Amino acid sequence: xxxxxxxxxxxxxxxxxxxxxxxxxxxxxxxxxxxxxxxxxxxxxxxxxxxxxxxxxxxxxxxxxxxxxxxxxxxxxxxxxxxxxxxxxxxxxxxxxxxxxxxxxxxxxxxxxxxxxxxxxxxx
Numbered sequence: 001x002x003x004x005x006x007x008x009x010x011x012x013x014x015x016x017x018x019x020x021x022x023x024x025x026x027x028x029x030x031x032x033x034x035x036x037x038x039x040x041x042x043x044x045x046x047x048x049x050x051x052x053x054x055x056x057x058x059x060x061x062x063x064x065x066x067x068x069x070x071x072x073x074x075x076x077x078x079x080x081x082x083x084x085x086x087x088x089x090x091x092x093x094x095x096x097x098x099x100x101x102x103x104x105x106x107x108x109x110x111x112x113x114x115x116x117x118x119x120x121x122x123x124x
Contacts, residue, residue: 043087043094047102050082051075055106 057078058070076099083095090098 043083043090043098044102046083046087047079047095047098048106050079050086051099051102051106053082054079 054075058075061067061070079099079102080092080095083090083099084092087095
């Protein structure tokens with residue numbers, strides 16, 4: 001009888017241990033996804049701020065008559081460098097992608113021209 005109880009305890013213990021491991025893995029996956037979402041939100045906010053700073057810098061350069069026009073590529077590069085400086089652990093490809101995705105939301109870059117064209121077509 002003691003042998004049966006001993007075997008039963010071992011089986012139940014193994015099942016409980018497996019269930020506990022599965023539960024911990026699932027919780028870690030959810031936390032990992034949440035951390036990724038938080039990282040993405042932080043990165044997007046940093047990109048929006050970086051694009052705004054690049055646009056402000058370009059406007060100041062034009063206003064101070066240091067340049068007639070700042071090329072889009074230079075503003076883009078400045079925004080990417082800003083993201084790389086301010087967000088630890090992000091690589092250049094991620095920074096370029098997130099800055100590119102921030103441009104339409106802010107109405108700058110090529111999206112500004114498309115938006116203005118859409119307004120002109122709607123006003124006809």
